[in-house]
Amino acid sequence: xxxxxxLTMTGLGLGALYFLIASGLSLIFGLxxxxxxxxxxFLGVGAYATWWAGRHxxxxxxxxxxxLVGVVFAVAVELVxxxxxxxxxxxxxxxxxxxxxxxxxxxxxxxxxxxxxxxxPGWAAATTRVLGAVVPNDRFVLIGAAIAVFAGLLLxxxxxxxxxxxxxxxxxxxxxxxxxxxxxxxxxxVFAIGGAAAAAAGALAGMYFGSITPGLGGxxxxxxxxVVVIGGMGSVTGCALAAVLVGLVQQFANYYAAxxxxxxxxxxxxxxxxxxxxxxxxxxxx
Amino acid sequence: xxxxxxxxxxxxxxxxxxxxxxxxxxxxLVLLAVVPYTTLPVPGVLPGGLNSxxxxxxxxxxxxxxxxxxxxxxxxxxxxxxxxxxALYVAAGSYTANVAVTKLHWGWGPALAAAxxxxxxxxxxxxxxxxxxxxxxxxxxxxxxxxxxxILVMSAHLTGGxxxxxLANVPALFAGVANTVNLYWLALAYLAVVVVLVxxxxxxxxxxxxxxxxxxxxRVTVLGLSPYRFRLLAYVLSAFLATAGGVVHLLLLGGSTPxxxxxxxxxxxxxxxxxxxxxTRWGALLGGVLYTYLDQRLSALAGSGTVAGLPAxxxxxxxxxxxxxxxxxxxxxxxxxxxxxxxxxxxxxx
Numbered sequence: 001x002x003x004x005x006x007l008t009m010t011g012l013g014l015g016a017l018y019f020l021i022a023s024g025l026s027l028i029f030g031l032x033x034x035x036x037x038x039x040x041x042f043l044g045v046g047a048y049a050t051w052w053a054g055r056h057x058x059x060x061x062x063x064x065x066x067x068l069v070g071v072v073f074a075v076a077v078e079l080v081x082x083x084x085x086x087x088x089x090x091x092x093x094x095x096x097x098x099x100x101x102x103x104x105x106x107x108x109x110x111x112x113x114x115x116x117x118x119x120x121p122g123w124a125a126a127t128t129r130v131l132g133a134v135v136p137n138d139r140f141v142l143i144g145a146a147i148a149v150f151a152g153l154l155l156x157x158x159x160x161x162x163x164x165x166x167x168x169x170x171x172x173x174x175x176x177x178x179x180x181x182x183x184x185x186x187x188x189x190v191f192a193i194g195g196a197a198a199a200a201a202g203a204l205a206g207m208y209f210g211s212i213t214p215g216l217g218g219x220x221x222x223x224x225x226x227v228v229v230i231g232g233m234g235s236v237t238g239c240a241l242a243a244v245l246v247g248l249v250q251q252f253a254n255y256y257a258a259x260x261x262x263x264x265x266x267x268x269x270x271x272x273x274x275x276x277x278x279x280x281x282x283x284x285x286x
Numbered sequence: 287x288x289x290x291x292x293x294x295x296x297x298x299x300x301x302x303x304x305x306x307x308x309x310x311x312x313x314x315l316v317l318l319a320v321v322p323y324t325t326l327p328v329p330g331v332l333p334g335g336l337n338s339x340x341x342x343x344x345x346x347x348x349x350x351x352x353x354x355x356x357x358x359x360x361x362x363x364x365x366x367x368x369x370x371x372x373a374l375y376v377a378a379g380s381y382t383a384n385v386a387v388t389k390l391h392w393g394w395g396p397a398l399a400a401a402x403x404x405x406x407x408x409x410x411x412x413x414x415x416x417x418x419x420x421x422x423x424x425x426x427x428x429x430x431x432x433x434x435x436x437i438l439v440m441s442a443h444l445t446g447g448x449x450x451x452x453l454a455n456v457p458a459l460f461a462g463v464a465n466t467v468n469l470y471w472l473a474l475a476y477l478a479v480v481v482v483l484v485x486x487x488x489x490x491x492x493x494x495x496x497x498x499x500x501x502x503x504x505r506v507t508v509l510g511l512s513p514y515r516f517r518l519l520a521y522v523l524s525a526f527l528a529t530a531g532g533v534v535h536l537l538l539l540g541g542s543t544p545x546x547x548x549x550x551x552x553x554x555x556x557x558x559x560x561x562x563x564x565x566t567r568w569g570a571l572l573g574g575v576l577y578t579y580l581d582q583r584l585s586a587l588a589g590s591g592t593v594a595g596l597p598a599x600x601x602x603x604x605x606x607x608x609x610x611x612x613x614x615x616x617x618x619x620x621x622x623x624x625x626x627x628x629x630x631x632x633x634x635x636x
Contacts, residue, residue: 098612105609108606109609226430260438264434264438271427
């Protein structure tokens with residue numbers, strides 16, 4: 001029983017991490033049609049900024065600095081590199097691929113390829129007893145952060161004017177433009193949101209894994225892609241569902257079968273979803 | 287691309303210049319084939335004399351990767367399929383043959399047959415699933431498949447895990463430094479075969495449908511053809527050629543490394559193709575040679591004393607070949623959309 005609880009909590013924590021990355025990815029793709037390979041770099045930038053700030057500031061403030069740096073970086077990328085290429089999706093993908101390679105290499109040049117130990121605050125390293133299982137507190141932080149971001153995103157999308165524009169833009173961008181609304185402002189906005197969520201994911205991933213490497217974002221990004229496809233592109237709710245599903249499947253299969261089986265089962269899940277519902281769980285056509 | 291023709295009959299057919307243009311690939315092939323017989327010193331450009339084992343190894347690597355890039359271009363440039371899982375098939379070729387020979391102690395005949403079988407079956411099954419979605423979703427699904435391959439290779443005991451697996455029984459023809467020249471010829475032969483096969487396929491009837499799918503898929507459907515089947519055909523052919531290249535890679539490096547399973551490997555192929563000019567006749571080949579050459583030489587440069595002596599703002603980026611290549615790639619996407627092959631078109635127009 002305690003193993004089951006611990007596995008569930010760990011799987012949910014992993015799913016929370018995936019959600020933080022995938023939600024931004026999904027919004028950016030849904031609205032702007034940009035498959036953002038640089039999203040892993042956003043995560044890396046956030047993680048290293050938090051790590052750097054964490055040597056001078058308490059942890060929550062360091063995370064705030066990391067998120068701020070992530071937002072600034074993502075907005076700069078959108079304005080300088082992505083915006084001139086709108087309506088050319090393949091070129092945009094290529095630019096984000098190049099940017100990702102160059103950026104990760106720069107991180108590596110500045111801080112080395114070796115893992116940097118990530119100091120986590122005492123309360124995150126402690127554990128809590130849940131139904132007889134000893135669960136590290138960082139899982140709760142991850143899950144709490146993901147729920148907060150999910151609720152915030154839903155509020156933003158459903159209750160605000162900009163959220164309305166974003167939702168309408170995901171449905172039919174040409175129509176929104178025809179109504180005289182400058183969708184490109186919303187593009188910058190979703191990049192800012194995505195950058196913030198990814199940077200937060202970077203900081204929390206550092207806490208979760210105990211160390212950060214320049215390649216951290218790249219390996220997480222692949223699972224975030226899977227979450228985006230399973231959830232249905234552009235849907236935040238689908239993304240949350242898929243993130244929980246993927247996190248749990250990966251964790252349980254890795255524990256009860258063998259290491260590596262978890263990743264394979266996730267991809268099997270992806271294949272099944274594609275065969276049964278090519279548009280993802282929420283049924284939007286990709 | 288058809289030859290520039292003006293009003294019919296108004297031009298003299300086949301001027302001499304035209305004939306040279308037509309035969310230069312064969313001339314280039316012959317020149318490349320006799321490279322090992324020349325002792326031309328090329329200081330700075332190559333690690334040693336032109337026919338030294340170090341140089342031949344580097345050139346063979348360039349030719350092999352040019353071949354990989356051409357197989358990738360069959361998907362990306364000619365059919366419009368953005369795949370992020372091409373590395374999987376290169377790895378499948380390398381690891382299947384290697385495991386069969388090294389771990390199962392098979393002969394080279396059965397090992398090659400096994401690699402060929404995997405090279406046909408694996409892309410047929412995975413392609414059948416992945417091609418159910420299009421465009422960006424296809425890119426993500428292929429990425430996911432390749433990632434599983436990568437994780438399995440890195441965690442399994444059979445494949446040697448993260449250390450890779452060195453080849454136990456190297457055929458006598460390719461064993462030892464003295465036989466590097468044979469590896470060079472093998473890589474050249476691979477490239478030639480790939481170029482001829484891809485050219486033949488692209489100009490065949492399915493090849494024209496591939497191009498049509500890339501241009502306007504709906505129209506192909508309206509004409510009563512199934513884009514799905516044609517895409518699958520292109521996918522399997524490209525993957526099979528990549529698998530064959532994986533076996534060449536195995537021989538050239540004397541083993542399999544997990545690096546060939548990673549998505550970074552596929553991204554490298556994508557960069558080569560775009561760098562050279564996707565969907566053009568020689569673009570992917572040129573891009574593959576240039577990228578591999580830069581990658582190898584920049585790595586050597588990064589480790590050299592010249593870079594170590596530079597001030598930090600210059601030293602840090604230069605010590606990372608990935609940074610230079612990534613930045614170069616972004617510049618090409620922005621300022622040279624047709625790649626290197628697009629350059630000559632500009633010149634001709636001017």
